[in-house]
Amino acid sequence: MLNQDFANNGFMHLDRLLSFDEVVGLRKVYDTLLEDKKLTAGLRSDLSGNNTKSQAVEKITQIMLPSRIEPRLLQQQVYLKALRWAQNLLGDDMALDFDMLINKAPLTNTETPWHQDAAYWIDLPDKRSVSCWIALDDVYEENGCMWFAPRCDTNLLKHTHSKEGGALTIDVSPKNGRPIPLKAGGCTFHDGFTLHYSKGNSTNGPRRALILNYRPHKMIALEREQGMDHTGKRQFRK
Template sequence: MKDLFLKNGYAKLDRLIPNSEVENLRVLYDELLQDKERTLGLRSDLGGGEGGTVEKITQIMRPSMVEPKLLETISYLLALDHVKDMLGEDMELDFDMLINKAPHTNTPTPWHQDAAYWIKMPDKRSASCWIALDEVYEENGCMWFIPKDGDTILPHKHYTEGGALHCETDAINAECIPLKPGGCTFHDGFTLHYSRGNTTDSQRRALILNFRPKAMIQLEREQGVDHTGERKVRNK
């Protein structure tokens, strides 16, 4: 997995956490999805649907600040162990987030690079662990990746007003990564990725944990970046 991650910018792990942990995370996850009061200020619609009756792509940033029980689960520790193995012992959790695609919303997450959202950092090591809490496949929004080609950031802009960033890219080499609950992918901040909209009867729940070197987290905080607030292009 380490070799694939370093070569392509992404890798798949069929099983990160056991089913018992998946069930525990689902309970905490659904409570946060339903509690708009506690998640106020951290919650938005990546699909650009603010103010609508249904959130197409619910994003809750830094959920463990609202629900510290998340940090007590083994998912954070196991993901960090893999990231340290791939990128070094100085890697730490920078931020976490929940991204849910509601049933029949059919709203894609467009092609983008996560690094477009971040400030420029001298140490570019990063890894996002995308943990599936449901079975994920093409029709409900599993991840697609394009093998990374260096650390170049393509021009990004908002896909919809207030929604996710996106960039134009040739997706001919894109790979679809279906997962069972408890499986995960790891991807680099410069790796292009995308997911289709959810056209099924159920939710597509994902917990995402982002890791980077401790010194770079300190640099972000010194510049006022805590991964809450407005979505915008910071790394041009």
């Protein structure tokens, strides 16, 4: 049934991917990376578009390739568990393309607008992909849980920057989107053409998420041949 949800709609969720102990272990590594701007320099940005030195608080911190900074992350069970699900959903040739952290700081109340992840990626002949979005805190509407709109096709919509240096957005908001609240350790899976969104964090607590993206081995090799390793200045397809 879950596999059918993904096939029909482009997304699904699991109430429990990780145990509480696994979540606690990930939080420790996560918080170390969040606090150390020197260690994460060059792989870190604020998806709200507020990337100036005068900005005291990062509203939506994105850290690309955290496992490159902290290789011990790759030893965590979450990477193996998510890979098994990715292969179950899309085939045995699925492999980890990249990982990232996205944190919404308390009381920043900054939304991530509706978008498709494929707008950030180069065009590939095999378009299979799946992102596993793992909640490391309980997530709900008020602190920025994921919203999804069922995917009808694999067309890429026109995207623009809502703010220079910030996240991409489309011009309209889907009317059939719905929130997916989760307990810490739960996760969602979505493909690159599925529209998704999250509200800002208006609560006193953090909203920490680990995202693991999977695609076929051959497409990862093709990306690397074309210089795409998910670092550097953010590019997008128009």
